[in-house]
Amino acid sequence: MTAAELPVTAVPGDPSPPPGPVVVGRYDRDPGYSVERPAGSDSWLLTWTTGGRGLVRQGTAEAYAGEGDLVVLAPGVRHRYAVAPGARHWGFWWAHCQARPGWAAWLRPYAVADGMYAVTPVPDVLHGRVGTVFGRMLADARWIGTGAPPPPAPTDGDPVAVAHGGAARELALCALEEVVLLTASAAREPAPPPGVDARVLRAEEVVAADPGAPHTVGSLAAAVALSPSRFAHLFTRQTGRSPMRAVREARLRHAARLLESTDLTVERVAAASGFPSPFHFHRVFRERWGVPPGAYRTRVRNRS
Incomplete structure (x- = not known):
């Protein structure tokens, strides 16, 4: 074209x-x-x-x-x-x-x-x-x-x-x-929908800033001054997903970006994205993007 x-x-x-x-x-x-x-x-x-x-x-x-x-x-x-x-x-x-x-x-x-x-x-x-x-x-x-x-x-x-x-x-x-x-x-971000707790938004910001960090329910709860049980309940109720599910999704998006824009090995991409087990990383990446990490990188680069 x-x-x-x-x-x-x-x-x-x-x-x-x-x-x-x-x-x-x-x-x-x-x-x-x-x-x-x-x-x-x-x-x-x-x-x-x-x-x-x-x-x-x-x-x-x-x-x-x-x-x-x-x-x-x-x-x-x-x-x-x-x-x-x-x-x-x-x-x-x-x-x-x-x-x-x-x-x-x-x-x-x-x-x-x-x-x-x-x-x-x-x-x-x-x-x-x-x-x-x-x-x-x-x-x-x-x-x-x-x-x-x-x-x-x-x-x-x-x-x-x-x-x-x-x-x-x-x-x-x-x-x-x-x-x-x-x-x-x-840009001035739109006001959050009514009823969305500022502590939930803050936790999402913490994850987005560094998806590969060793986030846990406890660490995120501490960042917003809540007990782990109270934070997990609030986050799940307001977002429809658990805190660790949100962390995994952020890590998978980060991994996809690294595969697109760097020549890091798949193992190093996994580690940089917060996945200590390459086997687990391959499995969840394929579930999310439909292909294994190596095939994803090849597909993106073939399109270019």
């Missing part, structure tokens, strides 16, 4: 970009522009609005996207995005990719619905930096892996690029990770 093969405006029946390469572009569209995919996309879609206003729908949920808003759509759910009613235009960067597992924890507080995240409001002081990251990503996507990557092109140049090669794809994914981290860390 090349940038020239992508339709300017998708219509029902047009496939979305595949999940392997990273596809990035910048559009500024007039009223009437819309993209609809009744079957959803095979890849993740991130949009960063630079001007005007857009409307993004995923299933029955919707989010208006103004300047400085990041909206992220997971694959597999019907979606539509368009210039918002009454807006004179919608300027936005967009990227299709295979999201890294670690992004889920950063995006989770901004979930609008299952598979849709609206990261807003991002402070004005970061808007320029995020735009610069996208511009660099557009240039890096064209890098062939030899010499220096090309400098960012003027904004009126070719608006779409496809990162095929391994180096270009990893650079683009690192740039997208920077965008997600910057915006999700700086």
Whole structure:
């Protein structure tokens, strides 16, 4: 697939970009522009609005996207995005990719619905930096892996690029990770749902900060000043899973990210993710991701 093969405006029946390469572009569209995919996309879609206003729908949920808003759509759910009613235009960067597992924890507080995240409001002081990251990503996507990557092109140049090669794809994914981290860390997180105990949220933050640490029910309970039994009961009642189940899920996401982005052996990935037994790690990783750790790494790299 090349940038020239992508339709300017998708219509029902047009496939979305595949999940392997990273596809990035910048559009500024007039009223009437819309993209609809009744079957959803095979890849993740991130949009960063630079001007005007857009409307993004995923299933029955919707989010208006103004300047400085990041909206992220997971694959597999019907979606539509368009210039918002009454807006004179919608300027936005967009990227299709295979999201890294670690992004889920950063995006989770901004979930609008299952598979849709609206990261807003991002402070004005970061808007320029995020735009610069996208511009660099557009240039890096064209890098062939030899010499220096090309400098960012003027904004009126070719608006779409496809990162095929391994180096270009990893650079683009690192740039997208920077965008997600910057915006999700700086935006004002929505208030927790009514009834969610702040101690449960704090325990989740402790786990997310270092999944590979030797967390136990006792250590997490101590971090939020509760007895182990009281903490375990509260956490399970409010999240629908036990504390150690949450720890295991965080460790599996961390392990997947290490397999994607490093050359550590599977045994070292297991240890770095908090799994002292490689055998146990292989079993639970396969249960979660559908393939053993080594096969997961090979599949991800073959896509690149």
